[in-house]
Amino acid sequence: MSFDAEKEIAKLWAKCQAVQDENRRTFYQCREAAIQMAGDGADENAIALKAWEIKGKDVAKSYLPRIRMDKPKFVENIAKLFVNSWRNQGAVVTVEPGADENEVFIVWERCPWPTTAKQYGAxxxxxxxxxxxxxxxxxxxxxxxxxRNLKIETTKAIPRGEGKCVRRLWLEQ
Amino acid sequence: MARQIFEWDYTNYPGAKKYPHVFSPIQLGNLIIPNRVKYAATEDNLNSHDGYITDEDVAYMRERARGVAGGLCTMQGVYMDERRFGQGYVGQAAAWDDKFIPGLKRIADAIHEERAVANYQLMHCGRVGGVETPFCEGPSFLPQRLRLFKPVHEMSHEEVEISIQQHVDAARRGVEAGFDVMEISGIVGYLISNFLSSYTNRRTDEYGGDVYARCKFMTDIIKGVRGAIGPDIPLIIRICAWEQLDDVGGNTQDESMIVYQEAVKAGVDSISVTVGWQESIVPVISRDIDFGTWLWVPENAKKHVDVPLSMAYRLFHADMADKAIADGKIDYWENCRPQIADPDMPLKYLEGREEDIRWCVACNVCLARLFRDAPMTCYINPTCAHENDPSYYPQPASTKKTVFIAGGGPAGLECAWVAADRGHEVHVYDDREKLGGTIIDAGLAPYNDDELYRIIDFHKAQCDKRGVEFHMGETLTAEILEEELPDTVVIATGADYLRGNGAPGFDRDNVISLTEALYETKPVGDRVVVWGNRKPGIGCALALAKKGKKVTLVGPERTVGKDINPSFRWRYNMFLRQNGVTSYNDCDIAEIEDGRVIIMTYDGHRVPVEADTVVYAERGPSAFAAELKAAAAEESIETYVIGDAVVPRGLSGAVHDGYKIGLRI
Structure with missing residues (x-):
């Protein structure tokens, strides 16, 4: 039986992207459901932010078993966890060094989340x-x-029309 | 003046001559204990879910008390809070009220009736103790590293003081129940260890700060408990000498030694040395850890404190313990899992019956069951947690039968000795020249899996003592059944390794069986695909990877090692990663071609993997077992099928099947 590697990879790639799309759509579908259930006068923004907060909390749970404070480059290693998470969601993300080992920049060259937000009117x-x-x-x-006094701040954002998202992650001494 | 509760004269016991240090007395505080054996506290989930002691737990403890042969026997740790904070196990004993004293007294009495020294343990499970509460208690709020455990509530200063008093009150109840020795548990992530560790204690009040301040909770408990129990009852504490939490900022080993010194200053008479937390990423007690690995830990601790020290971890054998005592590394020998597997283990050493010891295989199924709110069970000991049920023990058979057993593996041999013990005439047939069946092959896997074979040594000794006749190199056939007409046939022939799933290419010369690969009776190339991602496939993949092969594991289970105890599976996953084995789970082989294998994912994707050799390690029903069963039916012979011949499982299924059918024939 012949084996067409290009065809197999193309099929897998398409499925991977479909899963990523479905993941974002599910988030916004649940957001809409929560807003509708909350009824008129509900604070839509507060409901949406709560969902994002829960997402952040759950992401942290998956990071904690992977934290190795005895290894060098603690900050960079945390940044790489974010990179992996967002790559799995379809973003193009990299880590760039900061002033020293206690500072890095996480750069989202592309992120599909704002597009999905638009699709759902958020x-x-x-x-x-x-x-x-x-x-x-x-x-x-x-x-x-x-x-550790770990901090993160946004310096550039795709939703603000700045072309990419840049987050500074640093350890405050 | 030191006192002794029971007199034991070991003079005429062979074990006392062979292991003179283990079977010599030791003084803890003002109490002389006849030997240096301690059964360590073990939860068993056998008590009622409101904390009362049950008949099952009393029977379980009585057996372990008999086994220590005059030594120290520790009951499971009790929880002390009416709100159930600190309860780590659903069937854990409680001691938060005087109403529990009569039940606790039953345990103390049972231990005393076996002329052993009764040790009582206080155990608040802290950040891992909230089985019946919405959250756990701890010194500081800190997110859980393991999803298994509930969020932590930071104890207020008042709650800390209440907890100290609960320890004191529960200690008094232990004394009133009749226990001779008091023990405080501060290990593996329980409350005291939470206060001691820089990882979990971020408090800014008097119970937090530097290591000395972090010791205050522990020393307050020690002093309070000492006040409650008086000077004559020895006080032991179990604490970590090495937390193995360097990766998350836990105590250094130097800090742990300061903890030890503070515990002694506060008034403990002895320390049980432990290593690691449940949250540690370094394994401590699994089978891949060599025996004696941790002996340097108490040896180091002895440089810092001058009270007797004990340790349990990976110290299963009396010769090792005896030497460690002689060398001054420990003062007495603690064990837990070995006495779950064989309650009489120390007693058998004493009586010179080492061949009768049913060895623990360090599988950790016992722990896995407890974490899943199930009653204790043992992989290798079918009677564990059934001590109160006489039907679980061999009784003389009402009718003596001739029993033919096909298969000299763990299922057949377990059945053989139990049936022979009951008076049956038992014959075991096996086409191999060596007893052991599948375990011989399993023992070839790396990471100390050869320990598994010790169950066969046990079986052989039991069979020999009971006159079981072995027919080695001889297959039990339909012709033999027809000629000999035994009363009963037990089919324990194991499973068959399946040569493929019907996919093209499985008939090629480079497709070999697991046994052919392990015994190297056929050539194995440098690139190997092992078909089967359950235990046999994993063991084979690791054995081949250790020989430098590039191994790919392919199998139908959704995760690798689905048939392995969850508390041990992570180890195998790590071994596979460390040895560069690639796993394709929820997959099958679609085709075997020249130099490569096409793998089919569950959803139809095809992945090519280079391979010189394909090893089949998937198991299925035994064709021979079916034939033999039909032949026995033809002769109207009572027939049982056991072990992997029923359905491929593991050593535990084989042993438990064999034992139960041995009781039934």
Whole structure:
């Protein structure tokens, strides 16, 4: 039986992208359900942010078993965990070095989340605030667990039309 | 003046001559204990879910008390809070009220009736103790590293003081119940260890800070308990000499030694040395860890404290313990899992019956069951947790029968000795020249899997003592059945390795069986695909990878090693990664071609993998067992099928099947 490697890879790649799309759609479907259930007058933004916060909390749970404080490049290793998470979701993300080993920049060259937000009519401000909150929540738990003063801030954002998202991750001394 | 509760004279016991240090007395505080054996506290989930002691737990403890032959026998740790904080196991004994004293007294009495020294343990499970509560208690709020455990509530100063008093009150109840020795558990992530560790204690009040401040919770408990129990009852504490939490900022080994010194200053008479937490990423007690690995830990601790030290971890054998005592590395020998597997293990050493010891295989099924709220069980000991049920023990058969057993593996041999013990005439047939069946092959896997074979040594000795007749190199056939007409046939022939799934290419010369690969009776190329991602396939893959082969594991299970105990599976996953084995799970072989194998994923994708050799390690029903069963039916012979011949499983299924059918014939 012949084996067409290109065809097999193309099929797998298409499935992978479909799963990534489905993941984001599910998030926004559940967001819509929660908003509708909350009824008129509910704070849609607050509901959406709560969902992002829960997502951040759960991401932290998956990071904690992987934290190795006895290994060098602690900050870079945390950044790489974010990179892997977002790559799995379809983003193009890299880590760039900062001033020293206690600072790195996580750069999202491409991210599919704002596009999905648009498809479901969610404002860009919510997408940015939600993503920021998820990251802040994850970092807060990682910082608490590791007993290190780890911080993250957004310096550029695709939802603001700045072409890419850049987050500074650093250890405050 | 030191006192002794029971007099034991070991003079005429062979074990006392062979292991003179183990079977010599030791003084803990003001109490002389006749020997240096201690059964360590073990939860068993046998008690009622409101903390009362049950008949099953009393019977379980009585057996272990008999086994220590005058030594120290520890009951499971009790929880001490009416709200059930600190309860780590659903069937854990409680001691938060005087109403539990009568039940606890039953345990103390049972231990005393076996003339052993009764040790009582206080155990608040801290950040891993919240089986019946929405959250756990700990010194500081800290997210859980393991999803298994509930969120942690940071104890207020008042709650800390209440907890200390609960320890003191529960200690007093232990004394009133009649226990001779008091033990405080501060191990593996339980509350005291949470306070001691820089990883989990971030408090800024008097119970947090540097290592000395972090010791305050422990020393307050020690002092309070000492006050409650008086000077004559020895006080032991179990604490980590090495947390193995360097990766998350836990205590250094130097800090742990300061903890030891503070515990002694506060008034303990002895320390049980432990290593690691449940949250540690370094394994401590699994089978791949060599015996005696951790002896340097108490040896180091002895440089810092001058009270008797004991240790349990991977110290299964009396010769090793005896030497460790002689060399001054430990003062007494603690064991837990070996006495789950064989409650009489130390007693058998004493009586010179070492061949009768049913050895623990360090599988950790006992622990896995407890974490899943199930009653204790043992992989290798069918009577474990059934001590209160006489029907689980051999009784003389009402009708003596001639029993033919096909297969000299663990199922057949277990059945053979039990049936012979009951008075049957038993014959075991096996086409191999050596007893052991599948375990011989399994023992070839790396990481100390050769320990598995010790069950066969046990079986052989039991069979020999009971006159079981072996027909080695002889297959039990339909012709033999027709000629000899035994009363009963037991078919324990194991499973067959399946040569393929019908996919093209399985008939090629480079497709070989697991046994051909392991025994190297056929050539194995440098690139190997092993078909079967259960235990046999994993063992074979690791054995070949250790020989430098590039191994790919392919199998139908959704995760590799689905048939392995979850508490041990992570080890195998790690071994596979370390040895560069690639796994394709939920997959099958679609085709075997020249130099490569086409793997089919569950959803139809095809992946080519280079391979010189394909090893089949999937098992299925035994064709021979079916034939023999039909032949026995033809002669109207009572027939049983056991072990992997029923359905491919593991050593535990084989032993438990064999034992139960041995009781039934």
């Amino acid at each position: 404002p860009m401000a919510e997408d940015l605030a939600g993503c920021d909150l998820a990251l802040q929540t994850t970092i807060a738990d990682v910082a608490l667990f590791s007993n």
